[in-house]
Amino acid sequence: MKVTGPSPATDATAKVNRDALAHYAMDDKQDFVDVDRGLIAAFPHKLYNGDGDLIYDGALLDFAGDNVDAPPSVNPSMWRQAQLNKRMGALYEVVPGLYQVRFDAHLTIVDAPEGLIIIDATTSTELAAAGMDLFRKELVNDKPVVAVIYTHTHFDHYGGVKGVVDEADVVSGKVPIIAPGTIESFNKHAIGENVITGNEMSRRMAYTFQLLLPHCDCGMVTIGLSAGTAGMRAMFSYLAPTDGITKTGETRKLGGWTFEFLYAPDTEAPEEMHIWIPELKALTCGENANHSMHNIQTIRGARTRDARNFARYLDESIVRWGDQVEVHWGPHTWPVWDNENVIRFLEDQRDMYKYIYDQAPRHANQGLTPLEAAEIVELPDAIGKRWYNRYYHGGLHHNIRAVFHKELGFWDGDPATILPLLPDDNVRRHVALIGRDRLLSEGQKAIDAGDYRWAVQVLHHLVFADPDDMEARNLQADAYEQLGYQQEVPQYRGIFLTAALELRNGVITAGQVNTDNQDTILAMPVDLLFDFAGVHIIGEQAGDIDLRINFTFNDVNEQWTMWVKHGVFNARAGHAPGAQCTVAGHKAALAGLLLQPAQAAGIAKQAGVTVDGDIAAFETLASVTDTFDPHFNIVTP
Numbered sequence: 001m002k003v004t005g006p007s008p009a010t011d012a013t014a015k016v017n018r019d020a021l022a023h024y025a026m027d028d029k030q031d032f033v034d035v036d037r038g039l040i041a042a043f044p045h046k047l048y049n050g051d052g053d054l055i056y057d058g059a060l061l062d063f064a065g066d067n068v069d070a071p072p073s074v075n076p077s078m079w080r081q082a083q084l085n086k087r088m089g090a091l092y093e094v095v096p097g098l099y100q101v102r103f104d105a106h107l108t109i110v111d112a113p114e115g116l117i118i119i120d121a122t123t124s125t126e127l128a129a130a131g132m133d134l135f136r137k138e139l140v141n142d143k144p145v146v147a148v149i150y151t152h153t154h155f156d157h158y159g160g161v162k163g164v165v166d167e168a169d170v171v172s173g174k175v176p177i178i179a180p181g182t183i184e185s186f187n188k189h190a191i192g193e194n195v196i197t198g199n200e201m202s203r204r205m206a207y208t209f210q211l212l213l214p215h216c217d218c219g220m221v222t223i224g225l226s227a228g229t230a231g232m233r234a235m236f237s238y239l240a241p242t243d244g245i246t247k248t249g250e251t252r253k254l255g256g257w258t259f260e261f262l263y264a265p266d267t268e269a270p271e272e273m274h275i276w277i278p279e280l281k282a283l284t285c286g287e288n289a290n291h292s293m294h295n296i297q298t299i300r301g302a303r304t305r306d307a308r309n310f311a312r313y314l315d316e317s318i319v320r321w322g323d324q325v326e327v328h329w330g331p332h333t334w335p336v337w338d339n340e341n342v343i344r345f346l347e348d349q350r351d352m353y354k355y356i357y358d359q360a361p362r363h364a365n366q367g368l369t370p371l372e373a374a375e376i377v378e379l380p381d382a383i384g385k386r387w388y389n390r391y392y393h394g395g396l397h398h399n400i401r402a403v404f405h406k407e408l409g410f411w412d413g414d415p416a417t418i419l420p421l422l423p424d425d426n427v428r429r430h431v432a433l434i435g436r437d438r439l440l441s442e443g444q445k446a447i448d449a450g451d452y453r454w455a456v457q458v459l460h461h462l463v464f465a466d467p468d469d470m471e472a473r474n475l476q477a478d479a480y481e482q483l484g485y486q487q488e489v490p491q492y493r494g495i496f497l498t499a500a501l502e503l504r505n506g507v508i509t510a511g512q513v514n515t516d517n518q519d520t521i522l523a524m525p526v527d528l529l530f531d532f533a534g535v536h537i538i539g540e541q542a543g544d545i546d547l548r549i550n551f552t553f554n555d556v557n558e559q560w561t562m563w564v565k566h567g568v569f570n571a572r573a574g575h576a577p578g579a580q581c582t583v584a585g586h587k588a589a590l591a592g593l594l595l596q597p598a599q600a601a602g603i604a605k606q607a608g609v610t611v612d613g614d615i616a617a618f619e620t621l622a623s624v625t626d627t628f629d630p631h632f633n634i635v636t637p
């Protein structure tokens with residue numbers, strides 16, 4: 001497919017990006033020292049798996065040259081972060097005994113006297129294994145891995161676990177996997193966050209993580225916390241934890257050293273923890289402290305987080321370990337050394353989240369809507385000019401709106417928005433009222449004046465009223481591109497530039513992330529499997545169906561029953577009388593029956609699957625089971 005666009009930065013955009021320099025502490029170059037500190041050996045620039053798929057590319061951001069100023073099409077703060085992120089892809093010594101292979105999400109290796117402890121296992125099996133190889137070769141270290149620790153429930157922190165440890169050693173109890181929360185809760189959140197609305201999330205991720213954009217100064221520059229992943233084909237793995245941390249102050253002796261935990265749930269992830277290693281005077285606050293403002297609301301979609309908790313647990317960490325800490329490392333970006341710097345870093349990050357948490361409700365209580373508040377809140381300079389508080393993963397604008405959402409729900413308090421017209425109906429009537437030609441010329445006028453936010457609003461009417469109006473689409477794409485070039489927040493840039501790409505070229509069908517792959521489905525707790533099946537039911541067509549099926553999951557030793565009645569899907573543990581069909585077998589096969597009931601006849605013939613009753617019950621289920629299009633429209637109705 002031949003892709004058209006993007007257009008170069010206009011003079012107006014160049015000026016915005018030039019003027020932005022005045023807002024940043026460009027003279028503070030400490031990060032460029034710290035990002036290289038402790039470098040031992042570079043990782044291979046490109047890595048392929050056995051099938052020849054590129055699973056890692058360390059050259060993605062090479063265009064962001066070391067001493068090159070930001071081009072007119074890139075916000076200078078974002079450009080600087082890209083220059084830092086492109087330097088990773090190497091093995092580093094944080095302090096003697098603590099090492100990191102830094103990728104997108106890092107592999108952290110603690111070299112304790114009696115063995116290695118892995119803290120977060122990066123995104124894929126191949127990357128994790130390659131990282132371990134590099135460590136073992138460079139440090140001439142053949143100690144066994146004696147424990148794995150997950151800091152939180154996000155897949156980029158456990159996806160490579162099978163590359164650092166043998167499943168058999170975990171199952172036998174030889175190597176514990178320690179994680180925050182109960183084992184049940186960790187499993188549920190680790191797998192659940194990407195499943196229920198996975199199709200929508202995947203589509204949004206293509207926008208926010210810039211998966212469809214080329215790496216260049218008119219495309220993807222950085223995703224903020226890293227260079228971004230070129231490794232989406234890489235093998236994702238999951239092993240459930242064997243040991244849960246549910247209380248602050250719990251300790252474990254691993255490899256001869258002490259690991260003390262601070263339980264920090266409902267922060268950057270539903271289950272998260274901070275880890276203190278007294279022998280190294282080293283602390284990690286997981287992903288709650290980064291060289292970036294984080295998301296209170298991820299715009300890829302996930303439940304809203306609690307900004308108050310970020311601040312609370314960062315402060316608790318300062319209280320517990322602040323008098324001793326000498327280094328803070330994270331699973332993304334680079335460490336901070338020396339007590340004074342670490343304390344300042346943690347205090348500034350704490351204050352940044354606390355400010356967001358306080359100011360959003362203050363404005364809400366004054367009667368402002370989320371958008372009104374988001375437009376006016378600025379961080380105080382004392383914390384806002386700190387590079388690690390800039391907007392590389394989260395953004396202040398949507399984080400303020402997120403606190404409103406967390407505290408007040410989705411309604412903004414404006415009566416006109418409680419039961420509004422659908423956007424396409426609304427705009428069609430506006431276009432009829434105002435006229436296409438007038439809107440088009442107003443859009444062009446706004447673009448000529450560099451007023452791109454207004455241009456987007458005006459042209460949105462025309463595109464949603466007539467998605468085939470290519471003149472309006474291309475003009476709106478022009479406006480989106482300039483807006484994208486002006487953003488400091490990589491995800492906003494990604495949204496605007498991808499919107500422009502799809503306005504010009506239609507929906508791009510490459511490069512989507514599949515969040516409900518087979519590994520994920522197999523790792524799902526059974527109750528989540530039924531929840532996931534439930535969100536596929538075409539309610540309006542299922543009203544006359546009266547269906548009940550019993551399930552026996554032999555390998556996990558669970559019995560369940562599900563039924564569809566009055567258009568509603570329900571499930572509960574245990575068998576129930578009156579089922580049209582009872583199926584027994586291993587979880588993989590039964591998950592197939594449940595989620596792909598149209599293939600039931602074939603799946604039922606698999607070894608180890610037994611059917612008691614009428615397998616046609618699954619045909620009935622299939623008749624009301626929806627399929628999700630991974631390439632639905634975003635920039636058109």
Ligand SMILES: [Zn+2]
Nearest residue numbers: 105154156287
């Ligand atoms: Zn992460």
